[in-house]
Amino acid sequence: METGHDGWDASKSQVTAQGVGPDGGGTVLRARSVCYDYSENGRRRHRLLGKSYDRNGPAPQIGPVNIELQDGCITALIGPSGCGKSTVLKLLAGILTPLRGQIWYEHRDIARQPDFRRARLRRTEFAFIFQDYMLVDSLTVAENIILPRSLNGSATDDGAVRRALACVDLPTGVMRRKVGELSGGQQQRVAIARAMIMDAQVLFADEPTGNLDPRAREDTLDAIQAAMSAGLKASLLVTHDARVASRADRILYMRDGRICGSYPHMDQEDIDRLLLSGSE
Amino acid sequence: MALILLVLEAMVRGGEGADSTTPVVMVAIFLTSSASVSKTISDHAFTAQWDRLMRIRLLGASPCRLLGSILAVQGLMAAFSGLIGVALGELMKPLARPAMARLDMLLPEHGILPNLSSILMTVLLSVLCQCLGAILAAVRVIRARPDLQSMPRSSGRRHRALSTAVMLLVVLATCLMIYLKGTGAAAGGMGILLIPLLAWALIRVGRPLLNRAAGVIMAGYPRGPVVTLALRNQETTRAASLFTMVVVATAVACGLFGFLGYSDANARASLTTALAGGSVISPVGSDRGALDHWAAYVRSRDTDPLILAPATVVPMAKDGAGCDRQIRRAASYYRGASRLQIDGDLSRIFPSAALHPARDSTGLDGLDGVVASSPEVGAGLSLGAPVCIDDGNGPARRSRIAAIADLPGGMGQYFIPSHLSTSTSRNAWKTGYERWGGRTPLALVSSQVGGREVPTGVVDQTAEAWVANLPTGKIYAQTGGEGMKEMAVIVYPVLVICAVGVLSLIFTMVEERRRTRAVAVLLDLGVWRYGCSGTLRYLSEVLPAFLLACAGSLLVVNLCSHPQSVELYGGISFYCPAGQLGLLLAVVLAMGLVALVAHMISYVRLVCQG
Numbered sequence A: 001m002e003t004g005h006d007g008w009d010a011s012k013s014q015v016t017a018q019g020v021g022p023d024g025g026g027t028v029l030r031a032r033s034v035c036y037d038y039s040e041n042g043r044r045r046h047r048l049l050g051k052s053y054d055r056n057g058p059a060p061q062i063g064p065v066n067i068e069l070q071d072g073c074i075t076a077l078i079g080p081s082g083c084g085k086s087t088v089l090k091l092l093a094g095i096l097t098p099l100r101g102q103i104w105y106e107h108r109d110i111a112r113q114p115d116f117r118r119a120r121l122r123r124t125e126f127a128f129i130f131q132d133y134m135l136v137d138s139l140t141v142a143e144n145i146i147l148p149r150s151l152n153g154s155a156t157d158d159g160a161v162r163r164a165l166a167c168v169d170l171p172t173g174v175m176r177r178k179v180g181e182l183s184g185g186q187q188q189r190v191a192i193a194r195a196m197i198m199d200a201q202v203l204f205a206d207e208p209t210g211n212l213d214p215r216a217r218e219d220t221l222d223a224i225q226a227a228m229s230a231g232l233k234a235s236l237l238v239t240h241d242a243r244v245a246s247r248a249d250r251i252l253y254m255r256d257g258r259i260c261g262s263y264p265h266m267d268q269e270d271i272d273r274l275l276l277s278g279s280e
Numbered sequence B: 001m002a003l004i005l006l007v008l009e010a011m012v013r014g015g016e017g018a019d020s021t022t023p024v025v026m027v028a029i030f031l032t033s034s035a036s037v038s039k040t041i042s043d044h045a046f047t048a049q050w051d052r053l054m055r056i057r058l059l060g061a062s063p064c065r066l067l068g069s070i071l072a073v074q075g076l077m078a079a080f081s082g083l084i085g086v087a088l089g090e091l092m093k094p095l096a097r098p099a100m101a102r103l104d105m106l107l108p109e110h111g112i113l114p115n116l117s118s119i120l121m122t123v124l125l126s127v128l129c130q131c132l133g134a135i136l137a138a139v140r141v142i143r144a145r146p147d148l149q150s151m152p153r154s155s156g157r158r159h160r161a162l163s164t165a166v167m168l169l170v171v172l173a174t175c176l177m178i179y180l181k182g183t184g185a186a187a188g189g190m191g192i193l194l195i196p197l198l199a200w201a202l203i204r205v206g207r208p209l210l211n212r213a214a215g216v217i218m219a220g221y222p223r224g225p226v227v228t229l230a231l232r233n234q235e236t237t238r239a240a241s242l243f244t245m246v247v248v249a250t251a252v253a254c255g256l257f258g259f260l261g262y263s264d265a266n267a268r269a270s271l272t273t274a275l276a277g278g279s280v281i282s283p284v285g286s287d288r289g290a291l292d293h294w295a296a297y298v299r300s301r302d303t304d305p306l307i308l309a310p311a312t313v314v315p316m317a318k319d320g321a322g323c324d325r326q327i328r329r330a331a332s333y334y335r336g337a338s339r340l341q342i343d344g345d346l347s348r349i350f351p352s353a354a355l356h357p358a359r360d361s362t363g364l365d366g367l368d369g370v371v372a373s374s375p376e377v378g379a380g381l382s383l384g385a386p387v388c389i390d391d392g393n394g395p396a397r398r399s400r401i402a403a404i405a406d407l408p409g410g411m412g413q414y415f416i417p418s419h420l421s422t423s424t425s426r427n428a429w430k431t432g433y434e435r436w437g438g439r440t441p442l443a444l445v446s447s448q449v450g451g452r453e454v455p456t457g458v459v460d461q462t463a464e465a466w467v468a469n470l471p472t473g474k475i476y477a478q479t480g481g482e483g484m485k486e487m488a489v490i491v492y493p494v495l496v497i498c499a500v501g502v503l504s505l506i507f508t509m510v511e512e513r514r515r516t517r518a519v520a521v522l523l524d525l526g527v528w529r530y531g532c533s534g535t536l537r538y539l540s541e542v543l544p545a546f547l548l549a550c551a552g553s554l555l556v557v558n559l560c561s562h563p564q565s566v567e568l569y570g571g572i573s574f575y576c577p578a579g580q581l582g583l584l585l586a587v588v589l590a591m592g593l594v595a596l597v598a599h600m601i602s603y604v605r606l607v608c609q610g
Helices: A040-054 A085-092 A115-124 A141-145 A147-151 A158-167 A184-197 A214-230 A268-277 B002-013 B021-048 B050-058 B063-102 B116-143 B157-181 B185-218 B225-231 B234-239 B242-274 B288-301 B323-331 B351-355 B432-436 B463-469 B484-512 B514-522 B527-569 B578-609
Strands: A027-036 A062-070 A073-078 A100-105 A126-130 A202-206 A234-238 A250-255 A258-264 B279-283 B306-310 B312-315 B340-343 B369-372 B386-390 B397-400 B414-417 B442-445 B458-462
Touching: A027 A085, A062 A073, A062 A085, A062 A100, A062 A234, A062 A258, A073 A085, A073 A214, A073 A268, A085 A202, A085 A234, A115 A126, A115 A147, A115 B063, A126 A184, A141 A147, A141 A158, A141 A184, A147 A184, A158 A184, A158 A214, A184 A214, A202 A214, A214 A234, A250 A268, B021 B050, B021 B116, B021 B242, B021 B484, B050 B063, B063 B116, B157 B185, B157 B527, B185 B242, B185 B527, B225 B527, B242 B463, B242 B484, B242 B527, B242 B578, B279 B288, B279 B463, B288 B442, B288 B458, B312 B323, B323 B386, B458 B463, B484 B527, B484 B578, B514 B578, B527 B578
Parallel strands: A073 A234, A073 A250, A126 A202, A202 A234
Antiparallel strands: A027 A062, A027 A100, A250 A258, B279 B442, B279 B458, B306 B340, B306 B442, B312 B386, B340 B369, B369 B414, B386 B397
């Protein structure tokens, strides 16, 4: 298995996607040397002092991280709890602003874009599934599904909602029900249906099956793969569950804020071994 | 709302000689307190809906889009509620008008027909207040990272603490400087500006201090469940702003009543000192017989009394209208009780007028005429400026400002000669009615009654007694109204606004504690103990707010007002509007009962649901 190396010297390249160079084709989203610090003071310190501080001051808590999401590929980001997986996902999705580095999507560095542009990406190009489903309780299933398009000012008819529900194997009878009345697995599939109806290009899923029973977990993962077939270009799954990671095409192993390994599809047992022992 | 409508109508119609600053001040106070309450309630609402708002942001709503949506909702609700308020206000006007007329804020015949411009302005200002409060509260929402699970603490705590400490020091230093060196009414005016700054600083620093105090109380040995539930509730303590509203209400009440009361006390003290040893003689009624008896008695007491009688003075209007017309226009909006026509040598009766030499003119000796206060004449008028006067001797006529001085006790500033006819010289008036017919004068004489018999229809009292019997604020009141009662009309609506906000927060807090309540029911805490925990939670925030705002505002009032009182007549050591503050405290405590009952009902309801 290919391994990476530790140390945070920004001049050294961290692990990149296996088999694809920085300018390789088929890359949907690419992050280069992305760093992040959790504390406000840390962020301020790094912003003000920049490179001159890098060599002497404390390292940022996340990064530098290099990640590429490939076209047609489900990428799983795994690692022990608290290593920064969710933070990396939020950085790539434009929710957080990195301290340094670049995040390229469609020839634009979204890391340097203002918040309103990144917000537009989140409602048009990026879809999200989180452990707590990220649905608005007070809205119905249909209203949650069309919410990003509503924010974009686009009209959506019931037919599109029904098709999206069909793709995730939900009956159309739930359209007018409040999301709180659905089970966890159903709510997660509503979130996936939302991704499909907005014609998103990239799906970011943070522990999508964390609150689900095994049956619902499998249904959710099947729905994600169905969404990939339906139009999604790439997916990033953050998980510490080996069963979920085994459904991915590529696996990135993260520890202590850095990517330590990049692997092709692995079986659940190999992933379990990796998680227990760390990168070898 | 009726008050705002009436005030706005007065502003729209205008009124020469009216105290035009009062409506502006009143509306400004209402708007500021409404925006403050709106911001507080919006803060709480955003905290309660934090996760929903952040989800919408995370799904792609830009900060501007979110802010626009918030403003649209708030504006719509404000417009709707403003229209309802206007409708209720119009319904309340017939009830409010007699009360305002009794307070001399309106003439009894003043019309209260609906005025479209004031209605529109009221709705517009309501929307403006609500949106302003929502914007201030929304700043934290739109600036936060979309992935935050709960409302963040304000960033830059050290910076905030430092800036607040600096603000408090500025307030204190300004007060001390005024105390040590300040003179004149400007000192009091500055003090009024310091009250909002003090309130702002208290709000910024008070909440975190309360949280820390709660933490200190809870540290160490364990407390009972009631105290624990009351003091450990970080979510609501972060956003619940009972503290803010109580500080606003207390600061407004303490500040305005305090300054008015102190000024009134100053005025009384200075008048009492000026008139010491003398008497005030007034007729009972203003009919011919009463005035003639009064005049005869006055002549028997003093050959050269100082006579004060109502008069009307307005600056000359630029439209060239005659004095009669200008007087009539001005009379629509004020009563003349505080404009005094003087017959007599002012410096003889007010020996301490030497403390207030005329800033212009040759002096006050032998000057008789009309003494007017600046709101009536118009601030900024200079020596020789033309005015119209109506002193009851024939038609209104032109005159000029002959002298400017600061008389004690708010008695006026501008001297205008009456141009009395030579046949009506100072002591030549034949009967009281000939001279003062239809108006109720006062005679100030320099000796006490002694053993003299006072005839019926005449009141002869010592100057001290006369001053003491004047309603609070009357000496200081510019419109001739009832002073403190007028202030009540300004302050109490603000308190009502804050009270509505407090009630709203109490019910919201009861609703938000559903998880705590569920656990309390599960563990069979008991309805009474749960209710007590809610009340203790409420009191632990509002009582410190009340006490801090009281202490701070009284300090500002007394420090800023003391120098003027010392300069005038020895000074008053301390003033506290005890009655008004007592009433406010009673209302605050009564709200505690509401909190208790609301918590108990919510507990019982949950128990009944099973």
